[in-house]
């Protein structure tokens with residue numbers, strides 16, 4: 001895998017020529033995401049027509065062999081022989097087999113191990129394509145910050161390092177696997193990136209005193225009793241690895257720097273769902289913005305994780321039972337998948353959990369950034385005095401959804417929900433009195449004045465209204481339904 005510019009250019013041109021791009025794969029297969037072994041047969045059916053694109057999909061996306069004549073029709077002869085010399089393709093009795101996968105993310109192409117390696121005996125050191133579910137989710141939340149130094153910890157084939165390199169002057173890509181780092185180097189060169197350096201490191205062990213403005217990390221976080229795949233399993237009990245990584249990453253963040261990481265934590269018997277994970281953020285010196293997905297029962301988790309990329313065939317029934325027994329021994333009630341964004345900040349740190357149910361699709365980076373800003377505002381207005389002095393206004397993008405129910409032959413107003421458009425927005429229920437009060441928050445009156453004015457108009461007691469309205473305003477602020485015009489300290 002030596003730098004070899006002409007092959008890269010010729011291969012890139014050949015891939016694009018036949019439509020091996022994100023748009024082309026999506027049009028042909030419905031998605032450019034990796035195909036799990038369980039879905040292999042249906043995808044073979046979808047690619048049965050003998051076209052150049054289907055040939056390259058079978059070789060580099062599915063990892064199955066193609067007849068030699070099809071391969072020679074899809075790739076120019078010189079390129080085919082150069083790729084064979086590089087070890088990316090193997091000619092076997094009238095067929096061609098790829099030893100690498102090529103995944104597509106945005107305008108970039110990424111090499112990784114071919115899926116046919118999963119079927120062989122050498123699957124434990126498999127190097128993932130960078131667009132697996134967790135890798136895609138990490139990409140979704142990545143903040144579009146500009147800065148001087150970023151780190152892709154557990155870089156694998158280097159997808160997130162390449163993505164970060166568009167925003168940072170210097171990017172470090174770190175992984176324990178020399179094979180993964182070879183792919184990461186190849187992918188940086190193939191995609192024309194020269195600002196990435198590579199380091200073999202057992203997590204942060206070899207990063208000494210280095211500090212970063214942004215760390216992204218898709219660690220081997222899967223919770224299970226044994227190490228089957230290096231790319232996803234780790235030897236620590238339950239979710240201990242993620243807890244440790246947060247503490248260790250924080251020490252490598254510059255003030256104001258971000259750590260972004262997919263993770264899973266366990267809810268164990270006798271504790272609330274957040275008790276365990278709250279502990280991860282204590283003493284991290286970071287604010288934590290947590291997007292929390294739908295929790296899974298141990299049974300659902302084992303079913304999901306035992307059939308993600310690999311298909312169900314690699315786990316025996318006894319192996320699955322051992323997995324379930326492991327959760328039972330540790331009193332695990334549920335597994336919570338989440339996407340973390342931590343920001344290093346000196347001072348009293350906040351933690352915000354946002355339950356999103358099934359993770360939404362699409363870019364979430366801007367929404368995460370706005371969510372963090374709203375949490376900063378809520379933290380600045382934590383004391384009643386600060387909130388009463390602040391001038392607020394209703395977010396002009398807010399929408400009101402009102403339900404009516406049938407009562408005594410008439411439609412009576414029932415639940416009213418205030419909401420914002422956007423992927424991470426949570427509706428907040430508001431009663432008629434709160435909705436009427438919000439009209440007083442026009443950006444000219446302080447909250448204290450607005451409450452007094454409202455109390456006078458509705459002949460209510462000002463002190464009692466304050467007690468009722470302050471928590472509601474805090475909820476609306478942390479959901480960006482109320483925006484701050486000014487704070488008087």
Ligand SMILES: C[S@@+](CC[C@H](N)C(=O)[O-])C[C@H]1O[C@@H](n2cnc3c(N)ncnc32)[C@H](O)[C@@H]1O
Nearest residue numbers: 130135154155156175176177202203218220231
């Ligand atoms: C889930 S994969 C993520 C790969 C890539 N970042 C992505 O998102 O596709 C986890 C990666 O962590 C690496 N890894 C496992 N243990 C490690 C360790 N102790 N130190 C550094 N990297 C490690 C594996 O080699 C693998 O590449």
